[in-house]
Amino acid sequence: MRVLENNYTGRPEPLQCTGSRIFSRELRFARAMEFAIDEINNRSDLLPNITLGYEIHDSCAAVPMATKVAFKFANGQEPEFTLNPKCPNVASVVAVLGDSSSSASVGISRVIGLFRVPQVSHFSTCACLSNKQQHPSFFRTIPSDQFQAAGLAQLVKHFGWTWIGAVRSDSDYGNNGMASFLRAAQNEGICVEYSVAFYRTNPRSKVERVAEVIRRSTSRVIVAFMSSGDLRVLLEEFAKRPPPPLQWIGSESWVTDPEMLKSKLFAGAVGFGLERSVIPGLRPFLLDLSAAKAAQVPLFKMFWEETFNCELAKGETQMVTAQGVKMCTGTEDLSAVNIPYTDTSQLRVTNMVYKATYAIAHALHRIVCEDGLLSFPQCNRSIVAETFEVLKELKKINFTVNGYPVHFDSNGDPVAIYEVINWQVAEGGALKFVTVGRYDASKPKGHELSLSRNITWFDGQMQVPTSVCSESCSQGTRKAAQKGRPVCCYDCVPCGEGEISNETDSLDCIFCPHEFWPNSKRDECLPKPVEFLSLDEVLGIMLAVCSIAGACMVVAVTVIFYRYRFSPIVRANNSELSFLLLFSLTLCFLCSLTFIGRPSEWSCMLRHTAFGITFVLCISCVLGKTLVVLMAFRATLPGSNVMKWFGPPQQRLSVVCFTFVQALICTLWLVLSPPFPIKNMSHYKERIILECNLGSAGAFWAVLGYIGLLAVLCFVLAFLARKLPDNFNEAKFITFSMLIFCAVWITFIPAYINSPGKFTVAVEIFAILASSFGLIASIFVPKCYIIVFRPEQNTKKHIMGKVPSKSL
Known part of the structure; x- marks a missing residue:
């Protein structure tokens, strides 16, 4: 339609439809209403003996023209406006069927709604029309876009598309429909890269900007909430420079439009369509249009001439040639052409027209032919059906026509049921509509959408395309x-x-x-792996082997000493203390085995107390030997009687006393706060250290301190006796052994504190073994060497230094 600008200096020109093209699909809708009214007028059970009349107006898909027609419906057909003090509240029609456009329906509803004239639309899906405060007399047989938007969001979510584009008509239909879709998409976790809008009458530059946004987008799925007319304008722009392959998701307005099938750009498109239906007798009615009938109606005349590319002479059908114009012959056959008007294989919106017509007829029937519980055998033709009565009865109708239920909810909407339509390539290369699923809004949430067939996507691929802003994050x-x-x-x-x-x-x-x-x-x-020093690992095996080897070495020395117990070198070194020392060294080697293996309550208590007591016993023996050596030298001085205080009983008593002190410390430790096994998860986060908690750290350091005190005392005494004149000086070897012992345990302390996990135990075992090997190597190995390999030196003279000894 051409919109004129008024200068307000003269009477404005009347609105007129312009353009040379007629959309035959819309003509089919109008003729479907004619067909339904003819059926009703010929029925005996619906409005018997009453003939329905109708008027058909072309709104030109424009709001101004639709509003103009609405005023005619409300005020009558008078061309002049007259001032009348009494304005009759009677419209010229009892109901209006239409419009196809939501924007046009909004314009009509705002006018006729004031007069409570019911309006039943077959194709206006804008959710805004469900608002009864603004559109109190509006009904529709097609579902609201509120349901379609939610269904499209579920469809997008079903295929895992989280990154999409959106394009819409800049109209009530497109803006409200897209707003509903965007809200539903947000609830489904879907992101929209862009949302652009235009209208077919916008400047070309705006359409170009919209097309460029689509071309540059990274999303591969685009949801189009558009009317067919607007989408055709976008297609013209894409014809100049096509976008990359896109998966189109369409609204009902265009996804089931047969004329859109001509564009290969939409191959693989998926969208919602109304249920496909069958209306018996409609096709013969549509084809029952001859050239003679067409010539009598301007709308049919335009349709005929456009369809057959000829010109109808008014009142004539013969072929005439005038100024090179081809005239129609009158023999043209509508059944031979393939246009939307004659295509009754996809009756979707047409069925909505059919149902809307019957809805109005049933409302009139309830007024004219029924009176409460009584039914008149003949309808009362004298009753004037008021518009408010028709409006009231439309809210209550509930019937079935041709197998299709008709009922309106409180918003004037029907139950939302859609087919999922897929544009697939037929054998001949043409596109066709294929129903691949169903969406029923009346089903429980989450079960509305169901797919029954495979979908062919863009480029003919069978695999679901991907459209995400970021790839899925994997586990971890x-x-x-x-x-x-x-x-x-x-x-x-x-x-x-x-x-x-x-x-x-x-x-x-x-x-x-x-x-x-x-x-x-x-x-x-x-x-977490549990870590402790076990016999299943190399370190544990090595330490265990060293421990057993040390014990075996001590046993071997004991055997040698026992075999040569009467020899001078054994007797000269206090054989009783020597055997006790060997026994304690055996225990020292063997106690290190208690540190290997899974800690338990008994092993934790045994390992530390056994270690403390055996080492004190060992050092006590060495200290006793040192005192004996030192005092024996002092006893040789004239007038000295000191040896009577260091005889065998005193030696035994000193060992018992020194050991008793350590045993008392260990007893108090075990009674007050004994060691216990724990799972140490603070040192390493990724594994558990199974170790023995000391219980009382003070008791542990008291045990070590007491051992250290005895070792230092023994070292000092041995150091003082290092220059004794005998040929085989025991004090020298004790000094050397105590030096090794002290060095080992001094270095043990920082190593013990800083060693992690099982290495703490390994360091402790190493210190025990090293000090034990130091004692046996320093004190007993030289003697065994003399006994076994230098028996000539194992004499009293040699020991007393009266025979020069060879260097070892």
Whole structure:
């Protein structure tokens, strides 16, 4: 329609439809209403003996023209406006069927709604028309876009598309429909890269900008909430420079329009369509249009001439040639052409026209032919059907026509049921509509959408295309939002230490339980490995072998000493203390075995107390030997009687006393705060150290301190006796052994404190073994060497230094 600008200096020109093209699909809708009215007028059970009349007006898909027609319906057909003090509240019609456009229906509703004239639309889907405060007399047989928008959002979510584009008609239909879709998409976690709008009458530059946005987008799925007319304008722009392959998701307005099938750009498109239906007798009615009938009606005349590309002479059908114009012959056959008007294979919106017509007829029937519980055998033709009565009865109708139920809810909407339509390529290369599923809004939430057939996507591919802003985050990672971008755009960040995610696209990582730790992929929590010094590992085996070897070495020395117990070298070195020392050294070597293996309550108590007592016994023996050597030298001085205080009883008593002190410390330790096994999870986060807690750290250091005190005392005394004149000086070897012992345990302290996990135990065992080997190597190995390999030196003279000794 051509819109004129008024200068307000003269009477404005009347609105007129312009353009040389007629949409035969809309003509089919109008003729479907004619067909339904003819059926009703010929029925005996619906409005018997009453003939319905009708008027058909072309709104030109323009709101101004639709509003003009609405005023005619409300005020009558008088061409002049007269001032009348009494304005009759009677419209010229009892109901209006239409319009196809939501914007036009809004314009009509705002006018005739004031007069409570009911309006039943067959194709206006804008959710805004469900608002009864603004549109109190509006009904429709086609579902509201509120349901379609929710269904399209579910469809997009079903195929995993989270990054989409959106284009809409800049009209009530497109704006309201897209607004509903965007709300539903947001609830489904779908992000929209862009949302653009235009109208067919916009400047070409705006259409070009919209097309360029679509071309440059990264999303591969586009939802088009548009009317067919607007989409054709966009197609013309894409014909100049096509966009990359896109998966089109369409609204009902264009996705079932047969004329749109001509565009290969939409191959693979998916969208919602009304249920396909069958109306018996409609096709013969549509084809029952001859050239003679067409010539009598301007609308049919235009349709005929456009369809057959000829010109109808008014009142004539013969062929005439005038100025090169081809005239119609009158033999043209509508059944031979393939146009939307004659295509009754996809009766979807046409059935909505059919149902709307019957809805109005049933409302009139309830007024004219029924009176409460009584039914008149003949309808009362004298009753004047008021518009408010028709409006009231429309709200209550509930019937079935041709197998299709007709009922309106409180918003004037029907139950929303759609078919999922897929544009597939037929054998001849042409596109066709294929029903691949169904959407029923009356079903429980989450079960509305059901697919029954495979879908062919764009480019003919069978695999579902991908359209995401960011690829899915695998297990072991979490989403991290990108600053300034939608939530669907994110980075995949590995889970932190001690965290996992066992789902794709996880928003957060979860911490593993206290005694569990993530695997390398950080998608599963595994029990932390328990670590302790065991006999199953090389270090434990080596220390155990050294411990047993040391004990065997002590046994071998004991055997040698026992075999040569009467020899001078054994007797000269206090054989009783020597055997006691060998016994204590055996215990020292063997006590290190208690440190190897899984700690238990008994092993934790045994290992530290056994270690403390055996080492004090060992050092006590060495200290006794040192005192004996030192005092024996002092006893040789004239007038000295000191040896009577260091005889065998005193030696035994000193060993018992020194050992008793350590035993008392260990007893108090075990009674007050004994060692116990613990799972140490603070040193290493990824594994558990099974170790012995000291219980009382003070008691532990008291045990070590007492051993150290005795060792230092023994070292000092041995150092004082190092220059004794005998040929085989015992004090020298004791001094050397105590030097090794002190050096080992001094270095043990920092190593023990700083060693992690099982190496703490290994350091302690190493100190025990090293000090034990130092004692046996320094004190007993030289003697055994003399006994076994130098028996000539094992004499009293040699020991007393009366025979020069050879250097060893």
